[in-house]
Amino acid sequence: RKEVEQDPGPFNVPEGATVAFNCTYSNSASQSFFWYRQDCRKEPKLLMSVYSSGNEDGRFTAQLNRASQYISLLIRDSKLSDSATYLCVVNPRGSSNTGKLIFGQGTTLQVKP
């Protein structure tokens, strides 16, 4: 089983739609969680960190469910510019002092006009 798993998609949605991605992780003691965005042929960039209480940044909401070991990303009012691959990232237990990150394979989102 992969340490971090995501549905690769693609998710094809119309502009204005709400779309949600889930990601599961296998190490129950994982400590930190992030969503990164990667545009085609570009480097990954941090979209948002995921906190235990959940957090929101504009149209983006991230949630963490430790009991079920998954994190989610909700995008409201999708824009064409949201088209990208979204990477779920986990900092596993025992690695908090190394900066080591484990990446999911990414979920591709295509927003259509």
Next chain:
Amino acid sequence: NAGVTQTPKFQVLKTGQSMTLQCAQDMNHEYMSWYRQDPGMGLRLIHYSVGAGITDQGEVPNGYNVSRSTTEDFPLRLLSAAPSQTSVYFCASSYYRNTEAFFGQGTRLTVV
């Protein structure tokens, strides 16, 4: 703001050749790492470093060497290139544990 700089951006090697991918950051980050990205596999950690003089292996270290003689630089060496090392390589750095990782623009390597 240079951030993380990787060179070269593109490279074609013949099987058996060696080369060094360069990575430099100007943010005084302690943590640096190398990843490779292959279709359907996500980013996989090759080697990482928690500070100058300290390196360790990641998930897929075979065929690669690293060194960290300075805080700024973290080169990745391919000892004897193989077609299986055809990939996109990303260098990343972060200031401290559990903080945002900044990535270089990547190196697209093809081994023929």
